[in-house]
Amino acid sequence: MALLYYSGTDKDGVFERRFRDALKTLSPSLDVRTWPDVGDAKEIRFAALWLPPEGLFDALPNLTHIFALSAGVDRLLKAADLPADVPIYRLEDGGMSTPMSEYVLMGVLHAHRQMHVLADAQAAKQWKRDAAEPAAADWHVGILGAGVLSSAAAERLVMNGYKVSTWSRTEKHLNGVKSYFGPDQLSTFCGTLNTLVCLLPLTPDTTGLLNAEFFNQLPEGTSLINAARGEHCVDDDVITALNDGRLSSAMLDVFHEEPLPPTHPFWTHPKVIITPHNAAPTAGNIAAQQVAKNVADALAGRELAGFVDRNKGY
Numbered sequence: 001m002a003l004l005y006y007s008g009t010d011k012d013g014v015f016e017r018r019f020r021d022a023l024k025t026l027s028p029s030l031d032v033r034t035w036p037d038v039g040d041a042k043e044i045r046f047a048a049l050w051l052p053p054e055g056l057f058d059a060l061p062n063l064t065h066i067f068a069l070s071a072g073v074d075r076l077l078k079a080a081d082l083p084a085d086v087p088i089y090r091l092e093d094g095g096m097s098t099p100m101s102e103y104v105l106m107g108v109l110h111a112h113r114q115m116h117v118l119a120d121a122q123a124a125k126q127w128k129r130d131a132a133e134p135a136a137a138d139w140h141v142g143i144l145g146a147g148v149l150s151s152a153a154a155e156r157l158v159m160n161g162y163k164v165s166t167w168s169r170t171e172k173h174l175n176g177v178k179s180y181f182g183p184d185q186l187s188t189f190c191g192t193l194n195t196l197v198c199l200l201p202l203t204p205d206t207t208g209l210l211n212a213e214f215f216n217q218l219p220e221g222t223s224l225i226n227a228a229r230g231e232h233c234v235d236d237d238v239i240t241a242l243n244d245g246r247l248s249s250a251m252l253d254v255f256h257e258e259p260l261p262p263t264h265p266f267w268t269h270p271k272v273i274i275t276p277h278n279a280a281p282t283a284g285n286i287a288a289q290q291v292a293k294n295v296a297d298a299l300a301g302r303e304l305a306g307f308v309d310r311n312k313g314y
């Protein structure tokens with residue numbers, strides 16, 4: 001019995017080494033192969049993947065489980081040869097909760113402590129001591145999403161004294177966090193925010209959600225953090241909202257096209273901070289632990305973690 005591994009971004013093989021080493025310890029009898037060296041493809045029952053190339057699934061006739069080496073499965077679900085009847089499991093946390101919480105906290109601190117205003121002042125050699133810096137308790141952060149990563153980020157912000165709300169499909173009960181849910185509560189959620197964080201999965205319902213109509217529901221001068229997927233944003237509307245002051249700044253980790261093309265206006269916009277889709281990298285050893293546990297559970301006929309509901313899209 002074999003597992004096929006593939007990562008579309010692990011160019012230096014570091015993730016693969018960590019993943020293989022951890023799997024060797026946790027699941028020594030599992031034969032791990034790396035695409036395109038499938039060997040006898042009939043022996044492959046499991047696939048652990050990030051951004052699989054076209055044709056990979058067509059080459060695996062006996063696949064029983066697909067493990068996404070990611071939290072988001074939007075690209076996997078678009079694979080043309082994705083088998084309809086093989087269940088998909090995604091990483092829940094996968095070592096990403098801590099770095100994602102740090103990233104969100106960094107963005108909130110940057111906005112709350114007016115770092116963009118102070119950077120402009122520094123460029124003009126101005127000693128600017130009048131930038132408005134309210135107390136954290138008066139800085140309202142709204143997180144789109146209340147799942148694995150968004151809950152971890154919310155918890156970290158609460159620990160740092162911020163006022164935090166989340167918006168999800170279903171109601172949540174997180175300590176110190178106000179829960180809004182469903183489309184009807186979205187405009188109330190938006191009404192009093194200082195910083196908006198997007199940590200939604202990319203689905204047909206959430207694609208293009210961050211558009212002009214959405215931004216117009218936010219208070220003037222809201223800062224934006226998007227660490228989910230580029231396609232949540234309508235880029236032209238982000239630029240317009242930054243230029244007319246609806247948005248005070250944007251920290252963006254994800255883009256429609258990655259790497260972000262050199263001609264994209266985000267690169268040079270003075271109110272935009274760009275990071276290269278590294279808000280929360282998957283940890284190879286932790287991903288391997290989760291995959292190994294799922295393989296063991298599959299072989300023992302137990303329920304697996306991280307089941308993806310293809311109808312919901314996440």
Ligand code: NAP
Nearest residue numbers: 071072145146147148149168169170201205227228279280
């Ligand atoms: P998750 O646990 O599945 O959480 C998703 C949350 O979004 C849930 O609370 C869900 O609501 C909510 N949601 C989904 N569709 C919605 C809708 N139409 N309306 C309102 N709420 C909706 O996902 P996660 O593990 O936290 O990951 C979130 C995303 O982060 C991933 O999909 C990926 O795109 C992104 N990500 C980015 C990086 C990076 O480095 N930039 C790293 C990892 C992940 P319910 O709870 O009610 O279902």
Ligand code: GLV
Nearest residue numbers: 069070071072073
């Ligand atoms: C990364 O973006 C992930 O979805 O895990």
